[in-house]
Amino acid sequence: xxxxxxxxxxxxxxxxxxxxxxxxxxxxxxxxxxxxxxxxxxxxxxxxxxxxxxxxxxxxxxxxxxxxxxxxxxxxxxxxxxxxxxxxxxxxxxxxxxxxxxxxxxxxxxxxxxxxxxxxxxxxxxxxxxxxxxxxxxxxxxxxxxxxxxxxxxxxxxxxxxxxxxxxxxxxxxxxxxxxxxxxxxxxxxxxxxxxxxxxxxxxxxxxxxxxxxxxxxxxxxxxxxxxxxx
Amino acid sequence: xxxxxxxxxxxxxxxxxxxxxxxxxxxxxxxxxxxxxxxxxxxxxxxxxxxxxxxxxxxxxxxxxxxxxxxxxxxxxxxxxxxxxxxxxxxxxxxxxxxxxxxxxxxxxxxxxxxxxxxxxxxxxxxxxxxxxxxxxxxxxxxxxxxxxxxxxxxxxxxxxxxxxxxxxxxxxxxxxxxxxxxxxxxxxxxxxxxxxxxxxxxxxxxxxxxxxxxxxxxxxxxxxxxxxxxxxxxxxxxxxxx
Numbered sequence: 001x002x003x004x005x006x007x008x009x010x011x012x013x014x015x016x017x018x019x020x021x022x023x024x025x026x027x028x029x030x031x032x033x034x035x036x037x038x039x040x041x042x043x044x045x046x047x048x049x050x051x052x053x054x055x056x057x058x059x060x061x062x063x064x065x066x067x068x069x070x071x072x073x074x075x076x077x078x079x080x081x082x083x084x085x086x087x088x089x090x091x092x093x094x095x096x097x098x099x100x101x102x103x104x105x106x107x108x109x110x111x112x113x114x115x116x117x118x119x120x121x122x123x124x125x126x127x128x129x130x131x132x133x134x135x136x137x138x139x140x141x142x143x144x145x146x147x148x149x150x151x152x153x154x155x156x157x158x159x160x161x162x163x164x165x166x167x168x169x170x171x172x173x174x175x176x177x178x179x180x181x182x183x184x185x186x187x188x189x190x191x192x193x194x195x196x197x198x199x200x201x202x203x204x205x206x207x208x209x210x211x212x213x214x215x216x217x218x219x220x221x222x223x224x225x226x227x228x229x230x231x
Numbered sequence: 232x233x234x235x236x237x238x239x240x241x242x243x244x245x246x247x248x249x250x251x252x253x254x255x256x257x258x259x260x261x262x263x264x265x266x267x268x269x270x271x272x273x274x275x276x277x278x279x280x281x282x283x284x285x286x287x288x289x290x291x292x293x294x295x296x297x298x299x300x301x302x303x304x305x306x307x308x309x310x311x312x313x314x315x316x317x318x319x320x321x322x323x324x325x326x327x328x329x330x331x332x333x334x335x336x337x338x339x340x341x342x343x344x345x346x347x348x349x350x351x352x353x354x355x356x357x358x359x360x361x362x363x364x365x366x367x368x369x370x371x372x373x374x375x376x377x378x379x380x381x382x383x384x385x386x387x388x389x390x391x392x393x394x395x396x397x398x399x400x401x402x403x404x405x406x407x408x409x410x411x412x413x414x415x416x417x418x419x420x421x422x423x424x425x426x427x428x429x430x431x432x433x434x435x436x437x438x439x440x441x442x443x444x445x446x447x448x449x450x451x452x453x454x455x456x457x458x459x460x461x462x463x464x465x466x467x468x469x470x471x472x473x474x
Contacts, residue, residue, distance in 0.1 A: 130314030133284055133307070134327050134378075144326060148316040230317040231360030 008202035033104030045116025066110030072169030151226035236262035243292035254437035267428035307375035345377035365396025
């Protein structure tokens with residue numbers, strides 16, 4: 001085990017080409033998925049936070065439930081949609097990084113929307129009456145509250161990125177783990193472990209843990225900085 | 232003076248949590264100067280301000296501005312807590328103009344003028360929530376004033392402030408009133424009511440029990456509820472005496 005670990009460290013330290021390519025693809029796919037999820041999830045969560053429509057409670061419960069979507073089930077659904085006989089089969093996206101982005105977007109969007117809803121609702125409790133008294137429309141109020149809670153929302157996005165970059169089920173099903181094309185850190189770790197190439201699996205694991213720790217540290221620093229500067 | 236004023240509160244009732252918060256409240260508030268709304272806790276003062284502002288919709292009754300039905304007036308509300316967003320002082324004032332469709336230059340000028348009026352122009356780029364309590368409330372007044380309201384509603388704006396900050400806020404309120412805004416002020420500070428208000432509306436249990444010139448009501452209240460409140464009697468003591 002120590003041999004494998006020291007070999008893994010060497011791979012990381014000498015910036016092994018395979019490790020960098022796989023880590024790079026993982027980051028590209030997950031960052032794009034979080035960007036797409038942000039475009040949908042933040043406005044959706046913010047508007048839901050300030051809306052008082054009938055059935056809102058059911059919507060919130062459904063959204064919260066979707067946060068726990070099993071990645072492999074999302075992968076299966078996207079697979080069915082993109083497979084040759086599926087409704088989007090003609091696009092030829094299956095086993096491409098685009099398919100992986102679509103799957104991860106579906107995975108993180110409910111998470112972003114549900115946490116945004118909670119964060120913005122907390123801000124609304126503090127500022128909502130003030131904003132309503134300014135006669136701002138619903139969209140402007142949602143924007144103002146999301147802006148006020150932007151540092152908490154940044155933490156939400158970092159959490160979504162953590163979820164995306166560390167999942168294996170969805171990208172494995174829709175990406176197919178094709179070497180040099182759709183192989184991500186998590187699918188590569190799974191495959192290399194089964195093949196017995198523990199140094200590469202461990203090296204990728206170290207990079208993955210490093211990324212997740214860096215993301216968490218960034219989230220913590222951001223909140224600390226924001227509280228110090230803006231109160 | 233705005234053509235949409237004065238304000239008529241006509242038989243307004245509102246229930247919340249199974250309790251009558253406002254119980255057929257009626258009052259006619261004049262079109263100029265400062266009107267203070269006083270009364271014990273739970274009398275419905277803050278709720279009355281929210282109904283006038285439109286933040287709360289009454290179960291029955293209505294609020295009319297001036298003689299024209301459906302007349303619209305510019306209203307601004309300053310709450311006990313200033314309610315500032317995590318951004319700069321200037322951004323907080325600009326937010327009040329977000330729906331006004333102003334050009335960038337006009338927006339900047341109006342924000343600067345509002346901040347100059349409350350003495351915060353030099354702090355325009357500072358973080359709003361890092362200001363002192365008194366400065367935050369001055370900023371809240373600037374945010375209200377920048378919309379050039381016909382009616383300014385103040386809900387205990389100096390409740391958490393020290394005497395010096397209170398004095399600054401009172402001077403600003405007088406300045407805004409003299410500038411043409413009708414001011415309705417909820418306050419437990421009877422000294423402040425005496426310093427600022429021309430007339431006083433006394434509420435008790437969701438009803439108007441007395442309305443008249445401030446000097447007369449503060450010196451010689453006629454209703455038993457106003458007398459008890461101004462004498463500092465606790466509501467449950469009044470109930471015990473009555474029973």
